[in-house]
Amino acid sequence: MTFVAKPRTHHPLLPVNELGLTRRDYEGSVSTLCAGCGHDSVSAAIVQACAELSIPPHRFAKVSGIGCSSKTPSYFLNKSHGLNSVHGRMPSVMTGANLANRDLYCVGVSGDGDSASIGMGQFAHIVRRRINMLYVVDNNGTYGLTKGQFSATNDKGSTSKKGAPNLYEPIDLASMALQLGASFVARSFSGDKQQLVPLIKAALVHKGMAFIDVISPCVAFNNHNGSTKSYEHIRQHGQNVVNADYIADHEEITADYEPGTFEDVSMPDGSTLRLFKIDENYDPHDRVSALNYVQRRGQEGEVVTGLLYVDPDASDCHEILDTVQRPLNELQETDLCPGNDALQAVNESFR
Amino acid sequence: MQPTDIQNPNYFHKVVDCQWACPAHTPVPEYIRLIAQERYTEAYMLNWDSNVFPGILGRTCDRPCEPACRRVRTEEKPVAICRLKRVAADNKGDVSDYMPRVPAVKNGKRIALIGAGPASLAVARDLLPLGYEVHLFEKDPYGGGMMRSQIPAFRLPIEVLDEEVNQILDMGVVCHFGEEITSMKAMLDMGFDAYFIGTGAPRGRDLDLPGRSEVDDFIHIGIDWLSSVAFGHIDAIEGKVIVMGGGNTAMDCCRTSLRLGAESVNVVVRSAFDVMKASEWEKEDAMREGIPIINNRPPKEFVHENGKLKGIVFECVEPVEENGRLKYVPSGEPDVFMEVDHVLMAIGQDNHCPWIERDIGLEFDKWDCPVLDEITFQSTNPKVFFGGDSAFGPENIIWASAHAHQAAISIHLMCEGKDLKADRPPEGVNLISTKMGMHEWAYDAAHDASGRNLVPLVAQEAALDDVKVEVELGFDQVLGAAEAQRCLNCDVQTVFTENLCIECDACVDICPMDCITFTGNAEEGDLRKRLTAPAPNAEQDLYVSEDLPTARVMVKDEDVCLHCGLCAERCPTNAWDMQRSVVHVPQLGSFAE
Structure with missing residues (x-):
């Protein structure tokens, strides 16, 4: 627990975004997580992504469940809407928030315990419902808050801090999200912001369910030699398949890239997602082959990272339900109750 | 870049901007901490050891430390280092045992x-x-x-x-x-x-202008005149006074004249206001007492009548920048005649x-x-x-x-019959960890964002009435303590140990000033552009580590670091530590450690 307050003073050359805000204006309170926790880097990446996208904080909703990961919404965007909900029930609350106000940038933060164990049903169904949101899992493979038991995403054979091996097969949330119909699926590493920040930006502007599984080492209980989710292990075994570069619509594309090595994907807000295929055989638009690839490499002990799958033309829950364009929470009684004459006309049509 | 050699005493000494800028290398942050602890006598002695005259310098120093103060770069106004020195001197106890x-x-x-x-x-x-x-x-x-x-x-x-x-x-x-x-x-x-x-x-300089030799009685060399006032040979000056010159002696001359009964006092300077030699605060002090400072007026001639000085004719010029240097050209305005009874020359000394x-x-x-x-x-x-x-x-x-x-x-x-250069004692630096517990540091790490405190003054009427009444009252203990809190403790250094680092980015994420970057190594110019925040101030060093396991290096820009200790506070492996640097500047009979 850090007792020194983070000074408000910032670098004199800190850039200002379109709203006149600096990155520091998107921060939350100082983290109470263990020093060195990967989750803090995920929070920092969300802060940076939101600042660079010039997201108005009041249009940002952050919801979480229970666990170390679910504490993190306190540590970013403290001027936004937030709710720390019940264990594993973030998806229900987020669904409600998104249905009530479709104009919100919805970000749900969950952990491997919160999503892959107690909230597994909730996770499956929010993906299936295609809520327009970013679902982030801070995945450290351990129950840090209860002192280091294996979680459901912990790899078979990976050991505890004391050396006892895990006997069960892991749940791969990214594969599940692919299988359940998420239209944007990525995996990243808390220690690689160059990869993570563009992914978060793209996921935030993506229309539909965007899921990012972030391997985020638990520095206290799962960062040892027998762990497959330690800083060192991920740096050695992480395998990037598709790098994403987020290019805002007002930015001129000037960087020199080798022709043929990338593909541009138009995003709903007019921006561009530039995909660099590290592995030529990988197709980020083919759900089935992506699933195959991730699973096969996983069997070989590799952790596939990067943008695994994207469907830029996906629809979201509001389109499926054909709701009005105005956020439901703005509709007044006069909008919702058309009056007696309209009711009579409807009744008349059934006679 | 090569890894930084933190064994070199100058590396961390330079990070303590005030101490580095002080010709006597007074350990400023250390004595400010002593003031914050109300240990005024110790603070005084630490000063006395390196600069010999803390009470005098706490009132009169030219303060090269203050423009160098890191707060000028992180906010705006430096810590009132000089006036804190006076706090130590004013509140010290008996120093004879020390x-x-x-x-x-x-x-x-x-x-x-x-x-x-x-x-x-x-x-x-x-x-x-x-x-x-x-x-x-x-x-x-x-x-x-x-x-x-x-x-x-x-x-x-x-x-x-x-x-x-x-x-x-x-x-x-x-x-x-x-x-x-x-x-x-x-x-x-x-x-x-x-x-x-x-x-x-x-030897105060004089000005050889037409009419100069005829009016000797009315023209006084500034430093000699001040000396006569100090020793009681002169206790009055009558009529209209013009002080010529723009240095600190000119400011002392004009303020002294005002106190000795001059009817009017003007300071006339040949150059522009911003380039005057006088310290900014001395100009402010003079102007606060209502003394006009007239710039861009080189004198042309002394006008006299029957052996009595009548006035001075000044030319009107304006500064023009040429190749980065100021040049003065006639402004086109007609020459100005100013009536005067006495002239004080304060245009330099040799x-x-x-x-x-x-x-x-x-x-x-x-x-x-x-x-x-x-x-x-x-x-x-x-x-x-x-x-x-x-x-x-x-x-x-x-x-x-x-x-x-x-x-x-x-x-x-x-x-001792030794060589004056080869046998000169070397400089040194000691680093002492300030870590006292999980989250406890032996210094006040919290950043105080409050503005610079102003020094209280005596009422102006009382000040102008008597040349011996001290204008500045100095900070009292309460104000002194408040000002002491503004010090950033730049001597408590961020020391990085490569082989402990797990590259978790915790320090990068928490640093309020974006000082820390993990990146591939490069030449300094290239590296400065690739940092989390750009580091254009080449006068401030980059602290570069040895190669880390990912083949990257840690680069810290020393420029605007607040020394808040958050990097060390959030480091899970103590790869960062906050260590107090004690710079050993060779000096005979030094007792301070």
Whole structure:
């Protein structure tokens, strides 16, 4: 627990975004997580992504469940809407928030315990419902808050801090999200912001369910030699398949890239997602082959990272339900109750 | 870039901007912490050890430390370092037990100091505890030199001056006051083992303009006039006064005139306001007392009638920047005539040593300054050393202290028969961890964002009524404590240990100033552009680690680091530690650690 307050003073050359805000204006309170926790880097990446996208904080909703990961919404965007909900029930609350106000940038933060164990049903169904949101899992493979038991995403054979091996097969949330119909699926590493920040930006502007599984080492209980989710292990075994570069619509594309090595994907807000295929055989638009690839490499002990799958033309829950364009929470009684004459006309049509 | 060598004493010394900028390298953050702990006596002694005159300098220093202060770069206004020094001096207790002991049995070496100004006094202080017999020669009946004769009492009360001068004289200096030295040759014949000349830059410049010689009675050389005021020979000035010049002496002249009954006082400067030599705060002090400063007016001629000065004609110019330098061209306005009864000339001063014969093996350069070694302060006569203004021209008291420490080392080495350069003691640095527990540090790491405190002043009527009433009241203990909190503790260094780092990015994420980056190594110019925040200030170093397991390096830009300790606080492996650096600047008889 850090007792020194983070000074408000910032670098004199800190850039200002379109709203006149600096990155520091998107921060939350100082983290109470263990020093060195990967989750803090995920929070920092969300802060940076939101600042660079010039997201108005009041249009940002952050919801979480229970666990170390679910504490993190306190540590970013403290001027936004937030709710720390019940264990594993973030998806229900987020669904409600998104249905009530479709104009919100919805970000749900969950952990491997919160999503892959107690909230597994909730996770499956929010993906299936295609809520327009970013679902982030801070995945450290351990129950840090209860002192280091294996979680459901912990790899078979990976050991505890004391050396006892895990006997069960892991749940791969990214594969599940692919299988359940998420239209944007990525995996990243808390220690690689160059990869993570563009992914978060793209996921935030993506229309539909965007899921990012972030391997985020638990520095206290799962960062040892027998762990497959330690800083060192991920740096050695992480395998990037598709790098994403987020290019805002007002930015001129000037960087020199080798022709043929990338593909541009138009995003709903007019921006561009530039995909660099590290592995030529990988197709980020083919759900089935992506699933195959991730699973096969996983069997070989590799952790596939990067943008695994994207469907830029996906629809979201509001389109499926054909709701009005105005956020439901703005509709007044006069909008919702058309009056007696309209009711009579409807009744008349059934006679 | 090569990994930073933090064993080099200069690396961390440079991070302590104030201490680095101070000619005497006063350990500023350390004494400010002592003030915050209400340990005023210790704070005073720490100052006394390095700059010799804390009470005097706390009122009069030219403060090279303040423009260097990191807060100028992180916010705007520096810590009021100088006025905190005065807090230590004003609130100190009995210091006699802290004074170095002077041996009763001498070492047999006799040293002559000529001129009883700050430089000679500081040499005396450094040499006396080593058993030297020190003789001090001064033409005036008191010690203090220009601190007494040129700094008006409303800025530096006599009691403060006497206290700190006597502290040294009472250590056992053999004083020869009221004895003007008229021949260096005769001095050398007296057979001292070494001679130190600290006679200042005693000749005020004059201005040879049409009419000048006819109005001698009404034109006074600023430093001589101030000296006459200080010694009570002059206690009034009548009529309209014009002070010519834009330095600190001009500011002292105009404010003194106002107190001695002048009908009106104007300062007229040939150059622009921003480039005046006077310290910013001294200009502010003069203007606050209602004294106009008129710029861009070079004088043309003195107008007189029947042997009496009537006024001065000034030309009107304006500054034009040409190749980065200011040039003055006629502005086209007609010449200005200003009525005046007395003129005070404060346009600079020069070295002047007519009493040193030019045939005794002591060379002077074309500006009539002695030829000296810049490190040892030894002249071309190996037994003769210079320091203070007499060495390289007019400077400030703090420079005199700095020169004196080096000259004293040289004198000691020479008397010991050692080489003045090869045997000079080296600089050093000690690093001491401030970590006391999981989240406890032996310094106040929290950042205080409050603005600079203003020094309270006496009521202006009372100040202008009496030349001896000190204008500044100084910070009281409460204000002093508040101002002390503003210090960033730059001497508590961020020390990085590569082999402990797990590259978790916690320090990068928490750093409020975006000082830390993990990236591939490159040349400095390239690296400066690739950091989390750009580092355009090339005067401030980059702290570069050895290669890390990912083949990256840690790069920290020292420029705007707040030394808040959050990197160390959030580091899971103690790869970052906050360590207090104690810089050892060689000095004779230093007791501070």
